[in-house]
């Protein structure tokens with residue numbers, strides 16, 4: 239589904255991504271871990287098309303299409319969804335209005351008929367239930383005054399509504415309480431299918447107990463320095479990153 | 492005054508006045524008009540040296556050869572033009588004025604509302620006490636000129652303790668094939684304990700002829716009365732609008748003004764003056780201006796706190812595109828006697844183009860010590876972060892911008908108490924965001 243080849247990117251004058259290679263197939267779950275500031279959110283941002291990142295080199299292919307050539311909205315319409323690490327508040331834009339606009343623009347792009355108010359409401363109710371999202375929050379202004387955890391859960395509700403094929407969750411687990419983590423994970427598991435794929439950026443092995451990854455990668459200093467299976471996450475939990483950093487430094491760059 | 496003489500309009504006005512003065516039929520009214528004219532002659536049209544006209548060079552809108560009477564009066568507006576003022580699915584009483592003149596209407600109004608042309612009203616003694624209050628005439632310039640030479644307009648009165656069941660929608664249509672200078676004059680009296688909701692919509696065609704409208708409205712809100720006053724200015728190219736509204740509030744009254752300045756008119760200048768003439772009043776001034784092309788939109792307001800325990804709240808929001816210019820000046824005067832005043836003012840602006848300009852000036856003059864007053868003005872651009880968030884969910888750039896501009900306007904639009912009108916205003920906003928032009 240997704241193939242990233244030798245991706246190099248910078249923000250302002252600082253190169254952040256230094257040759258990322260990653261292949262994600264439909265139906266898979268990949269976890270990306272790594273120390274603070276290593277470039278995990280940057281990778282997600284480049285995939286979503288944030289314009290302060292400049293791609294210096296490399297390719298990103300989504301089911302045969304060149305993702306880097308597309309506007310952020312077209313990437314979303316092609317099925318890329320990034321759950322933000324820090325979702326922003328947009329006062330005055332109602333959550334539900336925003337979602338209806340988004341869904342209908344995506345459907346128009348995919349040449350699907352628009353949903354009328356009734357159909358939309360039905361879908362919204364159904365997905366609220368699926369991810370156990372509070373109905374009161376649905377009608378409020380987008381993230382305005384939401385608690386940290388509520389914002390994260392709103393990201394997952396949006397994901398459930400828009401049915402993307404490539405879902406990048408940037409530290410969605412940070413800030414969730416124990417119950418919310420379980421609920422959100424259950425939601426994600428229900429949304430998993432043979433046709434979509436997930437990239438979970440996380441610092442904690444706990445999330446990976448609920449959503450079991452097929453692969454775990456370690457991102458350090460803009461590169462993926464180690465890949466493995468779910469056991470790698472356990473090892474990291476135990477040993478931290480230093481042992482990897484050291485072996486990485488020994489390699490000639 | 493020396494400079495005035497060089498513009499053709501000035502001569503036209505002098506002649507027009509002496510003609511109307513000769514034909515005057517009512518002594519008292521004639522006195523009022525003369526006082527107005529003397530005042531106008533003294534003050535003339537404002538220049539940039541007048542502090543209140545610093546950013547609006549009115550002389551550039553007065554150069555044309557305007558007619559002050561004649562043809563324009565006789566015209567009727569096309570049904571199409573009137574229908575442009577319709578607020579979808581809104582149930583309202585409707586009145587239509589063409590170039591200030593009240594058109595025949597069906598008489599389905601409740602008995603407690605009196606509607607007559609201003610010319611008939613001002614010769615009645617009980618009306619005259621409310622007409623051309625000192626402050627109005629003394630302010631000179633356009634207000635004095637209007638008093639001297641107004642021809643048409645409305646007098647609307649709602650009886651004590653009556654409440655209107657649905658809004659009164661007044662459509663002001665302006666249309667002319669030649670340059671005209673039109674001076675409508677209106678007076679609203681909301682008697683004790685009464686409740687009135689009015690929507691005024693100004694419409695015009697895109698006009699090759701220049702239509703200068705110098706309009707003056709006086710509003711009296713008596714004790715315990717409440718008036719929701721919506722003004723929707725959707726005039727198009729060719730129209731220059733100078734619109735003064737003078738409000739007087741009595742004890743325990745509530746006055747809420749909602750002004751929406753939409754794109755296209757060459758010039759909109761609003762002067763909204765509210766005098767709080769008793770204790771325990773409540774005043775809300777909400778404004779939204781959307782400027783496009785070379786448009787100039789200038790909102791001046793004055794809230795005068797003269798008595799203790801009055802609350803005023805003002806929020807004006809501006810969105811400026813292209814080469815448009817916005818001006819906001821919000822005066823709040825608090826007299827020494829006006830203790831326990833709460834006065835809040837806010838003006839926020841969104842510049843959507845590098846060539847757009849805003850001049851904003853909050854002007855609080857507070858002479859009482861036990862008061863709560865605050866003000867703030869901001870100028871900004873659309874948040875890139877917010878744009879990216881919306882786009883990352885599949886929303887195209889134009890739709891995203893429209894959502895954010897609607898959101899910016901939300902503090903004002905959410906205050907609209909008529910849902911159909913709120914929806915309509917939001918629709919108008921979205922229509923004017925770049926890329927969404929119809």
Ligand SMILES: Nc1ncnc2c1ncn2[C@@H]1O[C@H](COP(=O)(O)OP(=O)(O)OP(=O)(O)O)[C@@H](O)[C@H]1O
Pocket residue numbers: 249250252254272273274275276277278279280281290323
């Ligand atoms: N706009 C910017 N200007 C300068 N540096 C930036 C900018 N955005 C990100 N960076 C830098 O890029 C590096 C990578 O940041 P990024 O947010 O991708 O890290 P991360 O791996 O997601 O970290 P965390 O685990 O703390 O979320 C950091 O050193 C950060 O300071």
Ligand SMILES: [Mg+2]
Pocket residue numbers: 278279280323408409
């Ligand atoms: Mg991060």
